[in-house]
Amino acid sequence: MSTRKPNILVVSDPMVAPGYLPRVRYLCDYLARKGYGVTLLTEDGKPLTFTHAYPIQTIRMYHGGTLEWLTKAIWTLLTDWYNRAFASRFIHRLSGNEPYDLVLCSSFNDSPLGAAARIARRLNIPLVCDIRDLEEQVNDSRYQYQHQSRFLMPFRGFYRTIHRRRRNAVLRQANAITTVSPWHAEFIQAITKHRVPVTVVYNGFDEQVFYPSDTPTTVFKISYIGSLFAWQKAGLEKVKRVIEACKSSSILLDIHTPQQEPIAHEQLGEAVRESSIMLVLTSTETHGMLTTKFYEALGCNKPVLCVPSDKGALADLIAYTKAGIATEDEEEIKAFIQGQYKQWKEKGYTHQQSVHREEFTREAQCRQTEEIIKTILS
Numbered sequence: 112m113s114t115r116k117p118n119i120l121v122v123s124d125p126m127v128a129p130g131y132l133p134r135v136r137y138l139c140d141y142l143a144r145k146g147y148g149v150t151l152l153t154e155d156g157k158p159l160t161f162t163h164a165y166p167i168q169t170i171r172m173y174h175g176g177t178l179e180w181l182t183k184a185i186w187t188l189l190t191d192w193y194n195r196a197f198a199s200r201f202i203h204r205l206s207g208n209e210p211y212d213l214v215l216c217s218s219f220n221d222s223p224l225g226a227a228a229r230i231a232r233r234l235n236i237p238l239v240c241d242i243r244d245l246e247e248q249v250n251d252s253r254y255q256y257q258h259q260s261r262f263l264m265p266f267r268g269f270y271r272t273i274h275r276r277r278r279n280a281v282l283r284q285a286n287a288i289t290t291v292s293p294w295h296a297e298f299i300q301a302i303t304k305h306r307v308p309v310t311v312v313y314n315g316f317d318e319q320v321f322y323p324s325d326t327p328t329t330v331f332k333i334s335y336i337g338s339l340f341a342w343q344k345a346g347l348e349k350v351k352r353v354i355e356a357c358k359s360s361s362i363l364l365d366i367h368t369p370q371q372e373p374i375a376h377e378q379l380g381e382a383v384r385e386s387s388i389m390l391v392l393t394s395t396e397t398h399g400m401l402t403t404k405f406y407e408a409l410g411c412n413k414p415v416l417c418v419p420s421d422k423g424a425l426a427d428l429i430a431y432t433k434a435g436i437a438t439e440d441e442e443e444i445k446a447f448i449q450g451q452y453k454q455w456k457e458k459g460y461t462h463q464q465s466v467h468r469e470e471f472t473r474e475a476q477c478r479q480t481e482e483i484i485k486t487i488l489s
Contacts, residue, residue, distance in 0.1 A: 118148035141477035194225030219244035294399030321410030327459025334386035
């Protein structure tokens with residue numbers, strides 16, 4: 112009887128520095144360590160500098176130049192060129208010696224979801240879709256669209272309609288779907304009419320990078336690390352007002368966005384541990400958005416200040432883990448900051464004794480996904 116571990120083809124969005132899609136990387140690492148045959152398939156882009164013990168195949172879709180990109184973007188909109196070309200180029204490479212057993216696609220867009228579905232159909236193997244984001248999670252979302260030019264803005268409505276139709280068609284074909292929050296799961300179940308099993312696999316933190324260390328610091332720092340979008344600015348202004356009301360020169364607000372010098376993934380843990388409070392900015396206009404910065408603060412046992420409360424999945428997780436506070440009330444924000452400041456003055460550091468921390472490690476997330484793969488292949 113054969114004991115061969117299944118071969119998994121993982122298809123993902125382009126791997127972009129500095130994080131290189133941690134959810135995808137850690138899943139590939141985990142499955143490879145467990146003896147699975149893992150191949151990561153992604154679009155060719157900038158050099159991939161992270162360490163990996165599994166093969167990565169890249170497919171070149173663009174060679175450079177605005178005219179080429181624009182032509183192919185329009186052709187994709189009209190004919191789904193990207194997914195057709197991506198899938199056919201991969202299939203053309205196959206020599207027949209790669210007995211893939213399952214395709215797992217982790218994405219937020221209809222590309223490469225459509226390509227993964229074509230590959231699975233061609234090889235007659237199951238398809239698992241891992242949906243990290245949905246366009247609908249932010250009202251009138253623009254942050255997922257790469258095209259922000261004025262020329263293409265009039266076509267956004269048409270693009271959105273086509274994107275949703277193609278994405279939904281793939282989701283209805285999947286053998287199983289994983290996603291990142293209960294809101295996402297409920298939304299996807301409505302799309303598939305409950306005909307495809309949908310499982311919440313939360314994001315998590317890498318225990319090798321994000322771990323507690325009660326080391327005294329010389330500055331009480333409230334840190335925000337990540338991109339800033341228009342719908343987050345109201346929360347940021349509220350925090351700034353509260354900090355001014357505290358009237359303490361020792362309280363520093365440190366905003367670090369990718370537009371500044373990017374922080375390498377390996378250095379993020381130290382940046383979190385050097386912080387006294389990790390700031391998470393959200394909005395009631397968002398749905399099910401559980402930023403990785405929440406999980407990273409949880410991993411380091413650093414207090415989380417979420418402003419405002421999303422009144423949804425993130426607030427629920429903060430309460431479940433006792434990781435901090437989610438609120439829009441300025442007095443509550445002030446009391447929270449002052450309470451953490453008092454702890455810092457006494458000890459030189461802050462420490463948030465959270466609960467259920469072990470449920471949100473990357474390894475726990477990977478184990479959950481592995482069980483889904485086993486169930487499908489059994």
